[in-house]
Amino acid sequence: MKDNEFVLTLKALGENESFARTVVAAFCLEAKPTLEELSDIKTAVSEAVTNAIVHAYDGADGKIKIKCKISKNKLTIEVSDFGKGIEDVEKAKEPFYTTRPEEERSGMGFTVMESFMDSLEITSKLGVGTKVKMTKTFGVVEPKENFEREEYAIARRNG
Amino acid sequence: MQIFSKVNNDYLVVFLVGELDHYASDFARSKLDALLDRSTQSKIIVDVSGLEFMDSTGIGVLLGRFNKMKALKKPMFIAGAKGSVDKVFTMSGIYKIMPKIAG
Numbered sequence: 001m002k003d004n005e006f007v008l009t010l011k012a013l014g015e016n017e018s019f020a021r022t023v024v025a026a027f028c029l030e031a032k033p034t035l036e037e038l039s040d041i042k043t044a045v046s047e048a049v050t051n052a053i054v055h056a057y058d059g060a061d062g063k064i065k066i067k068c069k070i071s072k073n074k075l076t077i078e079v080s081d082f083g084k085g086i087e088d089v090e091k092a093k094e095p096f097y098t099t100r101p102e103e104e105r106s107g108m109g110f111t112v113m114e115s116f117m118d119s120l121e122i123t124s125k126l127g128v129g130t131k132v133k134m135t136k137t138f139g140v141v142e143p144k145e146n147f148e149r150e151e152y153a154i155a156r157r158n159g
Numbered sequence: 160m161q162i163f164s165k166v167n168n169d170y171l172v173v174f175l176v177g178e179l180d181h182y183a184s185d186f187a188r189s190k191l192d193a194l195l196d197r198s199t200q201s202k203i204i205v206d207v208s209g210l211e212f213m214d215s216t217g218i219g220v221l222l223g224r225f226n227k228m229k230a231l232k233k234p235m236f237i238a239g240a241k242g243s244v245d246k247v248f249t250m251s252g253i254y255k256i257m258p259k260i261a262g
Contacts, residue, residue: 018182039212043246111250
């Protein structure tokens with residue numbers, strides 16, 4: 001496939017979490033990911049977008065920018081917000097660390113992104129915003145791919 | 160998402176169906192609380208076989224319910240997790256306190 005990319009700006013609304021992960025998954029289909037790769041990506045995108053909604057803007061109005069690129073079989077996703085920023089990125093990455101235990105946040109967001117994707121890079125500036133950059137390289141499993149794409153399409157239709 | 164329950168002897172089985180993310184979490188929390196609070200069964204199974212998507216928000220929701228049930232000495236179990244839902248559960252270590260059982 002040809003290299004491809006898109007940029008999408010969304011309002012930081014809970015309603016858009018499902019939209020954001022579905023758009024990214026749909027964009028990836030052309031690269032013929034496995035079902036497992038697709039659901040890993042959806043989960044990681046959901047974590048990044050949720051972080052922006054819950055933490056960057058504290059539920060207030062704001063924008064989230066999603067930039068996605070596929071080059072060869074490598075996917076790069078950038079999720080940016082323009083909110084309050086993260087004070088201590090290393091601390092935020094620790095499993096189970098959350099600034100909002102009273103809201104029953106699990107503190108697992110960055111841990112999930114890190115383990116479901118191949119790489120995770122966080123840049124954040126207080127009062128300016130946060131950018132989460134993740135990459136994933138799709139495996140090449142030629143004989144299975146068409147079947148899996150079809151299965152995914154069926155699952156989506158029935159879902 | 161949809162949540163419903165059924166009684167099976169000592170067990171209250173709650174079924175989570177659809178997508179559990181931050182957007183669905185308020186609904187999930189209050190629906191689960193309503194079902195768990197009025198149940199008289201001594202054990203709870205959370206059946207997630209109908210869950211097509213869950214991110215780490217789901218861990219927070221289940222841990223919150225677990226802590227409430229712990230106070231009432233009611234053990235909780237998780238059944239039917241598949242794919243990345245199961246991966247999120249495993250990664251979080253939640254199976255250590257809410258053991259995985261066959262649905």
